[in-house]
Amino acid sequence: MRFRRTTLFATAVVAALVTAVPAAAAPSPEDRVSARFDALLANPDGLAEFLRAFPKGGDLHNHLSGAVSTESLIRYAVTDGLCVDKTTLTASYPPCTATQRPAADTGTDKAFYRAVLRAWSMEGFDPAGPESGHDHFFATFGKFSAATDRHKGDMLAEVAETALRQNQFYVETLISRQGSAVRALAASVGFNADFAVMRQKMLADGAMAKIVAAAKTDTDNDYAQFNAALKCGTPAASRACVFPARYDYQVGRATNPEIVFANLLLGFELGQVDGRYVGVNLVQPEDDPIALRDYHLHMTMVGFLHKLYPKTRITLHAGELTPELVPPADILFHIREAVEIAGAERIGHGVDVRHETNAAQLAREMAAKHVVVEAPLTSNAQILEVSGPAHPMRWYQRFGVPIALATDDPGVSRGDITGEYVRAVTEQHQTYRQLKQIARASLDHGFIQGASLWRAPDDFRPGPACAGSVLGGANPSQRCKQLLHDSPKAAVEWAQEAAFRAFED
Numbered sequence: 001m002r003f004r005r006t007t008l009f010a011t012a013v014v015a016a017l018v019t020a021v022p023a024a025a026a027p028s029p030e031d032r033v034s035a036r037f038d039a040l041l042a043n044p045d046g047l048a049e050f051l052r053a054f055p056k057g058g059d060l061h062n063h064l065s066g067a068v069s070t071e072s073l074i075r076y077a078v079t080d081g082l083c084v085d086k087t088t089l090t091a092s093y094p095p096c097t098a099t100q101r102p103a104a105d106t107g108t109d110k111a112f113y114r115a116v117l118r119a120w121s122m123e124g125f126d127p128a129g130p131e132s133g134h135d136h137f138f139a140t141f142g143k144f145s146a147a148t149d150r151h152k153g154d155m156l157a158e159v160a161e162t163a164l165r166q167n168q169f170y171v172e173t174l175i176s177r178q179g180s181a182v183r184a185l186a187a188s189v190g191f192n193a194d195f196a197v198m199r200q201k202m203l204a205d206g207a208m209a210k211i212v213a214a215a216k217t218d219t220d221n222d223y224a225q226f227n228a229a230l231k232c233g234t235p236a237a238s239r240a241c242v243f244p245a246r247y248d249y250q251v252g253r254a255t256n257p258e259i260v261f262a263n264l265l266l267g268f269e270l271g272q273v274d275g276r277y278v279g280v281n282l283v284q285p286e287d288d289p290i291a292l293r294d295y296h297l298h299m300t301m302v303g304f305l306h307k308l309y310p311k312t313r314i315t316l317h318a319g320e321l322t323p324e325l326v327p328p329a330d331i332l333f334h335i336r337e338a339v340e341i342a343g344a345e346r347i348g349h350g351v352d353v354r355h356e357t358n359a360a361q362l363a364r365e366m367a368a369k370h371v372v373v374e375a376p377l378t379s380n381a382q383i384l385e386v387s388g389p390a391h392p393m394r395w396y397q398r399f400g401v402p403i404a405l406a407t408d409d410p411g412v413s414r415g416d417i418t419g420e421y422v423r424a425v426t427e428q429h430q431t432y433r434q435l436k437q438i439a440r441a442s443l444d445h446g447f448i449q450g451a452s453l454w455r456a457p458d459d460f461r462p463g464p465a466c467a468g469s470v471l472g473g474a475n476p477s478q479r480c481k482q483l484l485h486d487s488p489k490a491a492v493e494w495a496q497e498a499a500f501r502a503f504e505d
């Protein structure tokens with residue numbers, strides 16, 4: 001009884017306060033949705049549905065070949081008449097030998113189809129089996145690679161349509177170009193510890209310029225395929241035809257230093273002359289013996305080239321490691337060197353950060369420099385077996401390091417960006433307002449061209465151009481309209497704010 005009287009009394013006090021100051025007590029649309037979000041925490045289906053509809057910024061860490069569904073890859077293999085090795089399930093060009101089967105057999109033999117699906121992805125992967133998640137995950141790329149060769153435009157179309165369906169506004173996808181030409185040039189020039197000399201030799205006689213031109217032609221051809229796949233320019237055009245996407249040029253790090261350098265040079269050159277390419281990244285398992293041996297060398301190469309090509313932006317896979325994967329000395333410095341020597345503005349993974357020397361100081365430095373961590377939580381769980389409290393996401397946040405959730409290889413991991421946001425809530429205990437912060441950061445740290453909508457990095461209050469306008473509203477001021485017209489980045493940020501308004505309404 002006493003409890004009940006107290007409740008009644010409290011209700012009366014609240015009612016009086018509401019009557020006295022109605023404006024101050026009225027919850028904002030954000031408050032209301034935040035409360036609804038809190039109520040969904042005990043309801044997994046409801047939470048997933050909520051997060052599917054939630055505006056989820058951009059995907060800044062998305063490998064094109066790992067992003068499309070395995071079903072699409074198998075379809076490409078069948079269309080292209082590829083063969084599949086009976087034992088390794090690796091795809092290759094015809095004619096098929098006695099130890100191979102036509103990929104087309106997947107259409108009639110269900111067991112074969114299942115076997116290919118499992119070999120080319122994490123579908124049905126058994127963590128207790130003989131192969132580690134790390135090894136199975138990374139091995140998929142070599143197995144399905146031949147199926148991707150003629151479908152880069154189809155793949156980009158699938159990535160753009162998926163992003164739209166997932167309520168995202170931007171994708172930066174990772175791709176490499178002209179691999180054999182790059183290797184041939186690297187072999188003819190050879191390694192030189194004087195990077196300026198090595199670069200000049202690679203540029204001499206227009207050798208690199210020829211590769212850049214060929215890479216641009218490849219890109220044009222991919223976009224022609226993209227437009228055809230989405231029926232762009234016809235009455236049946238997909239909305240994804242105009243979806244804002246950019247490429248980051250990815251350089252394999254597990255190979256000879258002259259090849260890494262030539263490939264980096266191509267990436268930096270492309271970023272200078274072709275607006276579809278905005279950044280450079282180093283990829284492949286960071287714990288590979290060559291990647292470990294040359295890590296510092298690679299950072300100095302990136303730092304050297306960045307000074308010559310400042311327009312090309314830098315994001316690096318760094319700290320995708322655990323103490324179980326590498327010798328103790330190799331876990332102490334990768335993220336720091338990516339930030340301090342290579343000049344990375346974004347770090348992919350950053351999972352081992354707490355093992356680095358002076359980790360807290362490094363995190364403070366990253367926060368001060370606004371270096372964002374691209375966090376693919378599913379990939380980290382599958383490859384590194386790091387999740388929940390063992391993942392450093394909340395640790396970073398305590399230091400003010402911005403986080404952008406990403407998918408990494410959603411095709412291989414059989415996931416999507418909604419799944420990343422679900423993990424962020426269920427495993428990293430993010431609040432509704434933190435998720436909004438993450439979604440905004442994932443656009444603002446994108447390398448898409450143009451000025452930001454916001455006044456400063458990681459300060460999500462509008463800058464002077466749009467300060468007087470209703471965020472995401474239908475009638476921005478003239479000055480705000482001008483910014484949205486001139487800046488592709490501000491335009492995608494505004495589109496997300498409009499989506500937040502609709503979502504919270």
Ligand SMILES: [Zn+2]
Pocket residue numbers: 061063317348408
């Ligand atoms: Zn990655």
